[in-house]
Amino acid sequence: MKCTARAYAIQGLVKYHGLKNAKLRIPFHDSISVCMRSLDTVTTVEARNGLPRDGIRINGTVPTAGEEARARMVIDKLRELAGEKTRVRVESRNANVKGKGLGFSASGFAALGLAASKALGLSLEPRELSEVVRLGAGSAARSLVGGFSIWYANRKGRSYAEQLASATSIGLRTLIVPIPSSIKTDKAHADVLTSPFFRARLAYLRGVLQRMRRAIGRKDVSEICRLAEVDTLNLHAITMTGRLETILVSPLSVRIMDEVRRLREEEGVPVWYSLDTGPSVFVNTTPRAASKVARRIRTLAGNVLSSDPAGPAEIISRHLF
Amino acid sequence: MKCTARAYAIQGLVKYHGLKNAKLRIPFHDSISVCMRSLDTVTTVEARNGLPRDGIRINGTVPTAGEEARARMVIDKLRELAGEKTRVRVESRNANVKGKGLGFSASGFAALGLAASKALGLSLEPRELSEVVRLGAGSAARSLVGGFSIWYANRKGRSYAEQLASATSIGLRTLIVPIPSSIKTDKAHADVLTSPFFRARLAYLRGVLQRMRRAIGRKDVSEICRLAEVDTLNLHAITMTGRLETILVSPLSVRIMDEVRRLREEEGVPVWYSLDTGPSVFVNTTPRAASKVARRIRTLAGNVLSSDPAGPAEIISRHLF
Numbered sequence: 001m002k003c004t005a006r007a008y009a010i011q012g013l014v015k016y017h018g019l020k021n022a023k024l025r026i027p028f029h030d031s032i033s034v035c036m037r038s039l040d041t042v043t044t045v046e047a048r049n050g051l052p053r054d055g056i057r058i059n060g061t062v063p064t065a066g067e068e069a070r071a072r073m074v075i076d077k078l079r080e081l082a083g084e085k086t087r088v089r090v091e092s093r094n095a096n097v098k099g100k101g102l103g104f105s106a107s108g109f110a111a112l113g114l115a116a117s118k119a120l121g122l123s124l125e126p127r128e129l130s131e132v133v134r135l136g137a138g139s140a141a142r143s144l145v146g147g148f149s150i151w152y153a154n155r156k157g158r159s160y161a162e163q164l165a166s167a168t169s170i171g172l173r174t175l176i177v178p179i180p181s182s183i184k185t186d187k188a189h190a191d192v193l194t195s196p197f198f199r200a201r202l203a204y205l206r207g208v209l210q211r212m213r214r215a216i217g218r219k220d221v222s223e224i225c226r227l228a229e230v231d232t233l234n235l236h237a238i239t240m241t242g243r244l245e246t247i248l249v250s251p252l253s254v255r256i257m258d259e260v261r262r263l264r265e266e267e268g269v270p271v272w273y274s275l276d277t278g279p280s281v282f283v284n285t286t287p288r289a290a291s292k293v294a295r296r297i298r299t300l301a302g303n304v305l306s307s308d309p310a311g312p313a314e315i316i317s318r319h320l321f
Numbered sequence: 322m323k324c325t326a327r328a329y330a331i332q333g334l335v336k337y338h339g340l341k342n343a344k345l346r347i348p349f350h351d352s353i354s355v356c357m358r359s360l361d362t363v364t365t366v367e368a369r370n371g372l373p374r375d376g377i378r379i380n381g382t383v384p385t386a387g388e389e390a391r392a393r394m395v396i397d398k399l400r401e402l403a404g405e406k407t408r409v410r411v412e413s414r415n416a417n418v419k420g421k422g423l424g425f426s427a428s429g430f431a432a433l434g435l436a437a438s439k440a441l442g443l444s445l446e447p448r449e450l451s452e453v454v455r456l457g458a459g460s461a462a463r464s465l466v467g468g469f470s471i472w473y474a475n476r477k478g479r480s481y482a483e484q485l486a487s488a489t490s491i492g493l494r495t496l497i498v499p500i501p502s503s504i505k506t507d508k509a510h511a512d513v514l515t516s517p518f519f520r521a522r523l524a525y526l527r528g529v530l531q532r533m534r535r536a537i538g539r540k541d542v543s544e545i546c547r548l549a550e551v552d553t554l555n556l557h558a559i560t561m562t563g564r565l566e567t568i569l570v571s572p573l574s575v576r577i578m579d580e581v582r583r584l585r586e587e588e589g590v591p592v593w594y595s596l597d598t599g600p601s602v603f604v605n606t607t608p609r610a611a612s613k614v615a616r617r618i619r620t621l622a623g624n625v626l627s628s629d630p631a632g633p634a635e636i637i638s639r640h641l642f
Binding site: 056077138195196199200201203204229230234237238240241245247249250251253254255257258261 | 416428517518520521522524525550554555557558559561562566570571572573574575576578579582
């Protein structure tokens with residue numbers, strides 16, 4: 001059977017960093033994100049007897065050994081659940097946006113998991129499927145359930161995602177500035193424990209997770225964006241002080257962060273920045289202020305995407321092959 | 322009497338941030354720095370009966386009320402020690418370098434303190450005078466004693482500076498990239514306790530201060546520079562995560578930091594960056610590698626100064642007026 005799914009990359013709001021169990025991708029703490037409609041991945045999976053081997057292509061090319069191994073973790077787990085050994089052909093395409101820290105590993109593994117599960121004849125609950133796609137990329141769990149969502153590190157022994165608010169229920173508009181970088185997210189995750197501040201981050205997270213949940217609960221877009229900005233700096237402080245001395249920002253990121261702050265402090269525009277594990281910048285604002293903010297950000301960066309929040313991963317009818 | 326002193330701005334190596342007692346400028350922890358020969362301040366002080374009032378000029382202009390109050394803290398303390406009420410005329414000039422985070426408040430108050438103490442007929446030991454200039458700017462204590470020096474937060478109830486190694490004993494060459502900024506150091510110092518990482522920084526400092534002292538003791542320039550780079554990121558992590566969300570770097574700082582790292586990791590050049598509380602970058606290297614490093618940094622920044630370490634504040638014979 002052939003199935004195609006679309007999923008949306010995530011913007012971290014309370015960002016995930018560091019894995020307690022790297023193989024099972026179990027994090028140290030809960031994390032919260034929102035899916036981005038302009039950053040989608042479409043993945044077609046065909047499960048067919050008689051295929052000589054699994055065949056995986058990402059954006060038209062053969063994946064690296066590491067990427068392939070991660071994809072296989074998810075596919076193998078689904079085959080195990082289906083009780084089948086059928087080989088698969090996989091084609092996956094991201095939105096044509098080049099940048100680091102845009103959360104495409106989340107949408108990639110969410111789309112793969114949903115398409116492959118259907119192609120193998122499975123019908124898993126989102127919660128259960130989120131545990132499977134987590135094996136490929138932690139944030140895929142949140143991409144799968146969509147909207148504003150939380151990924152629990154450990155909820156009665158399970159690590160899965162759950163939607164907190166739908167994509168359409170909160171008036172958030174994001175201007176995305178994709179910026180390339182050679183940073184390896186997996187290396188950064190492994191380095192996290194070498195920061196002298198990591199334990200203090202875990203303590204800070206307890207409070208901020210609660211505040212973010214409450215802000216999402218009352219649909220307070222300003223507070224959501226403000227907390228995401230604060231958490232950005234907290235996360236970057238951790239990566240900078242690890243043994244690898246990872247500086248996530250690029251000169252362009254700093255220019256945009258400065259401009260966002262100027263807009264907010266000097267012109268009273270409701271706008272905040274947020275960066276994940278890379279230099280790309282999410283500029284968060286309200287639908288009303290978005291066009292003003294976009295004009296200003298476009299004076300600094302050639303490539304700016306506007307995005308609404310997006311819903312969960314979904315099955316679509318148009319296959320890639 | 323008229324006296325003139327020259328003092329040298331400092332580059333923080335284990336950087337000072339945050340004051341336990343803001344009025345007396347007593348810090349939370351010891352700090353270590355090195356004076357920079359290319360960043361000097363010359364200050365002439367004339368103590369004369371019959372002056373209608375104190376008159377202070379910095380770089381040819383009247384200081385702000387805040388600057389004047391700080392200068393007066395030092396002058397008044399010296400008048401108290403001298404048992405005199407003589408009014409003074411002060412002229413102070415920094416090297417013609419514009420940038421934030423270059424440590425000129427250190428050289429400014431060290432030169433002021435030395436010139437004023439002599440003009441008032443005092444002959445204080447460096448240790449004692451370092452306690453007085455500390456009242457104007459904490460780092461002035463280290464600028465006063467010169468070379469590679471430590472400022473003790475609390476040594477048997479006193480907070481003073483002491484030289485650890487002379488300027489000429491360690492083969493360090495620094496390329497300084499001055500970058501302007503509107504950051505207010507005093508505001509950043511006051512914000513330090515709001516970082517969730519500040520307590521963890523204090524714990525980290527115990528180890529790094531000891532390692533830096535040992536590196537200076539064995540004249541290990543690579544290790545001195547490496548530890549200063551690590552401490553830079555640790556300090557910036559603190560300022561970023563305080564309530565003011567102070568991002569000290571500018572786009573140009575990031576470009577230079579990236580280039581330094583490339584030079585080191587891809588070409589094996591012994592070079593490290595260091596930034597104080599501002600975007601200006603100190604690029605630390607060996608005298609041997611300095612010309613190669615300078616060529617590369619000059620492709621990124623128009624204004625690059627080369628500097629050797631400098632000695633203590635000193636009395637000179639050429640007055641400014």
